[in-house]
Amino acid sequence: MTQVNRYLKDKPMDHIDHALGRPVDPRAETYRNYFYVIGDTDLRRFMASSPHWQSAGKTNEGxxxxxxxxGRAALADHLKAxxxxxxxWxxxxxxxxxxxxxTSRGQARYFYWLDISDINDSLTFxxxxxxxKVRAA
Incomplete structure (x- = not known):
């Protein structure tokens, strides 16, 4: 699992994060990289003029x-900031x-235990x- 469950208050950065699948490291290869906008909207015009986005194809609707x-670098800088x-981990x-x-060593241990405790219900935390053992990746 290399994606994160998060919401960013900065809407343009949240759109980039969403388009990339909310990765831990936006500079690394991600499993997705797209955002679809329907209609002739302010968002579509913003993305078309932003250096963080490039058109990946048009349809009749969007x-x-x-x-x-x-854009990946800007998101990485934002996450750091x-x-x-x-x-x-x-x-x-x-x-x-x-x-x-x-977000922590202990949380990583607990998340993994949650995953495997379904298979081995006799394994206490x-x-x-x-x-x-847990180490930073």
């Missing part, structure tokens, strides 16, 4: 936009390691804590 490298704490347990996105 236009697709993709985020430029400059607002102190976004989401990052990648590697959780080791029972011979496996998994990447988890969280306390036992998992003692048998797992």
């Amino acid at each position: 236009e697709y936009f993709s985020v430029t490298n400059e 607002i102190g976004d704490k989401h990052r990648r 590697i959780v080791h347990h029972a011979g496996y390691q998994t990447e988890v996105v969280a 306390g036992a998992f804590q003692r048998s797992s």
